[in-house]
Amino acid sequence: MAQGMSNSAACREVGINRRTGTRWRYGRKVVDRAGRERVYSPIAEQRDIVEVSPRYLSEDERIVIADLLRAKKSLRAIARELGRDPATISREIRRNRDPRTGKYHPFQAQRRAAVRRARSKEGKIRRDPELKEFIQQHLDRRWSPEQISQVLRAAFPDEPDRHLAHETIYQAIYLPHRGGLERKPGLLRSGRRARRRRRRVDERATRFIAPGTLINQRPAEATDRQIAGHWEGDLIVGQGNRSAIGTLVDRATRYVKLLHLPDGRGAEHVRDALLHAFAELPAEVARSLTWDQGSEMSRHDEFTRATDIPIYFCEPASPWQRGSNENTNAPAPPTSPGP
Structure with a gap:
């Protein structure tokens, strides 16, 4: 081993x-x-146990799992207690329980996990020159790792050790010292040469220098559309990017306000237009604002300090999270000519 x-x-x-x-x-x-x-x-x-990342279960979490299993708690209840996915708990118990008795012992489970992580990191592809050449040839022909993963089963039907998940191929590309595949421009259809980090929900942040608050922290009353004062906003840019106006839509009443931007659509222009628009509103109907992560909102913190109105930002490429505003900004369908 x-x-x-x-x-x-x-x-x-x-x-x-x-x-x-x-x-x-x-x-x-x-x-x-x-x-x-x-x-x-x-x-x-056994080697000393080192926690390499918080996304791995810790020894303390495994102790909690064992205690809750003895208390006859369900896997979903254990997952809620630890803030983990139920599949993570299920996989942990299945892989690290005692193979003789089927019982889950936390310290033994921790040792099993540590030994499994300490195995050689040299992947299957690097150890198998024929498999490596097969995958490299298909990558050069612009095949995706998902397609290659499927064709491996047909190419090597009687060799299950050569049946790889597409994630294994991705790792071999992004980590050539493990996988041995060439990481060159254009190898993947996405064109990426480095992997984009996927943050956990509680680690995500906006793209601004002053960190913004994401939409998942917006109060429930805004999501339910029961109380007026929770607004959604965006810009409508004219032809050739030469002009722009801003739109504000109340989620509960669908009332629309326009932001006048005669001097441009930079961050300071949008900030001033928002200050002017919300200054005209009573406090009872100025509770929050939801916007996308466009550069025009990079001075959002100055607006919040001046008005005490929080701004919540959508996830990137998720316009549906501002559905009321998107529907308001959508162009009206053309009317059919009369007879």
């Missing part, structure tokens, strides 16, 4: 049962009929 083999592959190589190999790796405790306890230590001393 130090050479990168999985537990099952190493057991086949040695000629032993997979469960026997698991006992050799982790050790076991046996009590004979006389009540005497005998401990078989693992074949290799």
